[in-house]
Amino acid sequence: MARIAYFGPQGTFTEQAARVLAAGDELVPAETIRLALTAVRHGEADAACVPVENSVEGAVTATLDGLSDADPLVAVAEAILPVHFSVLKRPGTTEIRTVASHPHALAQVRDWLEANLPGATPVASSSTAAAAVGVHAGDFDAAVTAPVAVEHYPLEVVATGVADVSDARTRFLLVRKPGELPEPTGADRTSIVAAAVNRTGTLAELLTELASRGINLTRLDARPTRDNFGEYRFFIDFEGHVAEPRIIDALAALRRRCRNLRFLGSHPRADGIRSTIEPGADNDSFLDATAWVDAVRKGDLA
Amino acid sequence: MARIAYFGPQGTFTEQAARVLAAGDELVPAETIRLALTAVRHGEADAACVPVENSVEGAVTATLDGLSDADPLVAVAEAILPVHFSVLKRPGTTEIRTVASHPHALAQVRDWLEANLPGATPVASSSTAAAAVGVHAGDFDAAVTAPVAVEHYPLEVVATGVADVSDARTRFLLVRKPGELPEPTGADRTSIVAAAVNRTGTLAELLTELASRGINLTRLDARPTRDNFGEYRFFIDFEGHVAEPRIIDALAALRRRCRNLRFLGSHPRADGIRSTIEPGADNDSFLDATAWVDAVRKGDLA
Numbered sequence: 140m141a142r143i144a145y146f147g148p149q150g151t152f153t154e155q156a157a158r159v160l161a162a163g164d165e166l167v168p169a170e171t172i173r174l175a176l177t178a179v180r181h182g183e184a185d186a187a188c189v190p191v192e193n194s195v196e197g198a199v200t201a202t203l204d205g206l207s208d209a210d211p212l213v214a215v216a217e218a219i220l221p222v223h224f225s226v227l228k229r230p231g232t233t234e235i236r237t238v239a240s241h242p243h244a245l246a247q248v249r250d251w252l253e254a255n256l257p258g259a260t261p262v263a264s265s266s267t268a269a270a271a272v273g274v275h276a277g278d279f280d281a282a283v284t285a286p287v288a289v290e291h292y293p294l295e296v297v298a299t300g301v302a303d304v305s306d307a308r309t310r311f312l313l314v315r316k317p318g319e320l321p322e323p324t325g326a327d328r329t330s331i332v333a334a335a336v337n338r339t340g341t342l343a344e345l346l347t348e349l350a351s352r353g354i355n356l357t358r359l360d361a362r363p364t365r366d367n368f369g370e371y372r373f374f375i376d377f378e379g380h381v382a383e384p385r386i387i388d389a390l391a392a393l394r395r396r397c398r399n400l401r402f403l404g405s406h407p408r409a410d411g412i413r414s415t416i417e418p419g420a421d422n423d424s425f426l427d428a429t430a431w432v433d434a435v436r437k438g439d440l441a
Numbered sequence: 442m443a444r445i446a447y448f449g450p451q452g453t454f455t456e457q458a459a460r461v462l463a464a465g466d467e468l469v470p471a472e473t474i475r476l477a478l479t480a481v482r483h484g485e486a487d488a489a490c491v492p493v494e495n496s497v498e499g500a501v502t503a504t505l506d507g508l509s510d511a512d513p514l515v516a517v518a519e520a521i522l523p524v525h526f527s528v529l530k531r532p533g534t535t536e537i538r539t540v541a542s543h544p545h546a547l548a549q550v551r552d553w554l555e556a557n558l559p560g561a562t563p564v565a566s567s568s569t570a571a572a573a574v575g576v577h578a579g580d581f582d583a584a585v586t587a588p589v590a591v592e593h594y595p596l597e598v599v600a601t602g603v604a605d606v607s608d609a610r611t612r613f614l615l616v617r618k619p620g621e622l623p624e625p626t627g628a629d630r631t632s633i634v635a636a637a638v639n640r641t642g643t644l645a646e647l648l649t650e651l652a653s654r655g656i657n658l659t660r661l662d663a664r665p666t667r668d669n670f671g672e673y674r675f676f677i678d679f680e681g682h683v684a685e686p687r688i689i690d691a692l693a694a695l696r697r698r699c700r701n702l703r704f705l706g707s708h709p710r711a712d713g714i715r716s717t718i719e720p721g722a723d724n725d726s727f728l729d730a731t732a733w734v735d736a737v738r739k740g741d742l743a
Contacts, residue, residue, distance in 0.1 A: 194665050200499045242544060242567055263565040265544055339719055340652030342661065347649060350642030359644065361661045363496050417641055 140165050143313075144175040144184035150268035150288035152220055156311035157188035158287070159218040172201040179316060180210045186315045187212075193222070193309045196243065198360045203374050206314070206403055207332045207362075214312040214330060214404030215321050222307040224248055224267075226256075227294035228281040229274055235259050235297075239270035240283035248283055250303040256281070310409070321406045323380035326413040328357060328406060330376045331390070334364070334399035342373060348392040349377055352385055353420025378414035380405040384425035442467050445615075446477040446486035452570035452590035454522055458613035459490035460589070461520040474503040481618060482512045488617045489514075495524070495611045498545065500662045505676050508616070508705055509634045509664075516614040516632060516706030517623050524609040526550055526569070528558075529596035530583045531576055537561050537599075541572035542585035550585050552605040558583070612711070623708045625682035628715045630659060630708060632678045633692070636701035639672050650694040651679055654687050655722025680716035682707040686727035 145157040147168025157166050167184060169175035178184040190199045206212055224244060228235060238245075238252060239262040245252075252259065262279055264270040270282035271292045281297060282288070289296055321327075335341040342361075349356065358376040379386040381402065394400050434440040447459040449470025459468050469486060471477035480486040492501045508514055526546060530537060540547075540554060541564040547554075554563065564581055566572040572584035573594045583599060584590070591598055623629075637643040644663075651658065660678040681688040683704065696702050736742040 195502070197500060197502045197662075197664060200497070242565070245567075261567075263544070263567045265547075265563075265565045337657075339655055339657045339717060340648075342658060343645060343648035343652035346642075346645035350645035353641055355639075355641045356644060359661070359663045360499075362499065415641060 141185040142167060142183075143186050143188060144169045144178040145188040146172045146175050146190065148266060148268040150271055150285060150291040151266060152222070152285040152287075152309060153188055153190055153311060155285055155287040156190070156218045156220055156309075157313075159220070160188055160216050160311065160313040161186065172199070173205050176205045176209075176212060176314070179212060179314065186215070186313050188311055188313050191217075191310050191312050192358065193307070195222070195247065195304060195307045198362075198374070200362065202312070203332075203360060203362055203372075207334075207372055207374075207401060211317055211401060212314045213317050213320070213402065214314050214406055216313040216406050217328070217409045218311045218313075219308050219409040220311065222247065222302055222304075222309055223286065223299070224283045224301040225286045225289060225299045226281055226283055226297040226301055227271055227274060227289055227292070228297050229277070230293070230295045232280055232295075235280040237262050237279040238281045238283060239264045239273050239279040241265065241267050241270070244283050247303055247307065248301050251298075251301050252283075255298070312404075314404070320381065320404075323382045323405070324407045326408050326411050327378070327380035328376055328408045329379055329381055329386060330374070330403035330405075331393065332372055332374050332401045332403060333393065333397045334372045335397065337371070342371075344396060345373065345375070345393060348396065349375075349389055352389045352392075353415075353417030354379055354385065354389055355415045374403075384422045384429070385420055388425055443487040444469060444485075445488050445490060446471045446480040447490040448474045448477050448492065450568060450570040452573055452587060452593040453568060454524070454587040454589075454611060455490055455492055455613060457587055457589040458492070458520045458522055458611075459615075461522070462490055462518050462613065462615040463488065474501070475507050478507045478511075478514060478616065481514060481616065488517070488615050490613055490615050493519075493612050493614050494660065495609070497524075497549065497606060497609045500664075500676070502664065504614070505634075505662060505664055505674075509636075509674055509676075509703060513619055513703060514616045515619050515622070515704065516616050516708055518615040518708050519630070519711045520613045520615075521610050521711040522613065524549065524604055524606075524611055525588065525601070526585045526603040527588045527591060527601045528583055528585055528599040528603055529573055529576060529591055529594070530599050531579070532595070532597045534582055534597075537582040539564050539581040540583045540585060541566045541575050541581040543567065543569050543572070546585050549605055549609065550603050553600075553603050554585075557600070614706075616706070622683065622706075625684045625707070626709045628710050628713050629680070629682040630678055630710050631681055631683055631688060632676070632705035632707075633695065634674055634676050634703045634705060635695065635699045636666070636672075636674045637699065644673075644675060646698060647675065647677070647695060650698065651677075651691055654691045654694075655717075655719030656681055656687065656691055657717045676705075686724045686731075687722055690727055 143161040175187040360374040445463040448455040477489040662676040
């Protein structure tokens, strides 16, 4: 049984994602995203489960920075979870005067609280799971939590599926040390991070290498490097798998343009969306083109 | 005296930025970023002061979304503040057992707290200013706050300049309804937001329009639209001012490529960094080129 570190504590959305991505494995909470990644780097865990982007809040910067610093790690799987909260109370509580949760969670259920618990005072806690602990301890009357929290704490469900924006989603990654990659499926995502000098047109050049090969972006985040407010690392996700000739060709081109290019993984997309293939940019076209040049070199064709 | 809405409450970093950007004006706290922007849109305030990016946390998504939805607003000035906290206590407190602040602030001073107040329990509050209110009310012993908080609450300074990452910075904007623009200074920033269809190469094409005119990006954020996890709005900041011929030429090109392009302002950079001008892409080159084409059309040159 593999040992999977996840960004804890127990009872959060990341634990829920880890259950999807590593069903049956041993799940070990880590206090921060950085510590979950470090556990894999130090061999204390076989893989780590961490959030990478949220449709409302944007990129999870601690994950992006954690993947680009220190020893390389690669994503081998992803899960996308809807951000639907549960509201939990102590059994027997009749009047709810205080509702605790992480400030981000409280912000995402404000309309629901106003409509359903108008008399309750929202209280900030350090995590959704800490709010559940506080309710169990008698500090607050109710907690806004991930659905999985009710399995860890002896609390009663007031409501499930609570969310002001009903289609908010978070994407999570399962990351390992570099090694065997998942097989290509035709519905894959490849991730890289490129550190670029602050020169006019650098990013346009990198993206044109992908676009000219018919490769569709799925995400782009520019993160300032710690040292310089004006210098950036570009986190780029695109359709396809590093086993495909069109992706191999693009990665080699990016490698020529970037001194600091890191491969962050190729894995199946959780949403199952198959890659868009532009005319002339399918894998057979790349193989045919290479074969043609080989034949020209040998004098067989012209 | 103008009336300036800012993302409150009183005593936060945004109030501090508003004092820099609107010295002498009436400053009115708003409960959320969205409400600060709405106050300007409804004519209840002349301008709003909101955070837009942080060197550690990344983009402030509520500001980006708030500027691209609803009626247009434009940034007319910016301020960059170091994220240095103050630690405040009630006068006379001898032992500090609890330290309250917003979870983001606590995360940014964790090493400092461990070194200087190792026995104190960190407690999450809804804002840095709410922590100061809680200390004043006797709920906690100390608060981690923006430096300006001590001017609003009768508390005593334990320490100033507190920050684990000493060069963390936040950039703030002063936004108004569209109208007269600030004069170009040679060290300006222009901001736009472009909604793009999910088609291979769209972003590469937009950035190439800027790069081919020698225009240097200073920031790029891709935000998913609310409706579709795969569709994006691109928030692009670049060097230059809409009054310059090279910027006019680029914006017209972007307008041709995007049905939904919104101008978010041209204003002096707080860091005073002058625009990089590539050879052949200075304003005189653009004017000369236009004059040459005019002359060709008239039959004066060929």
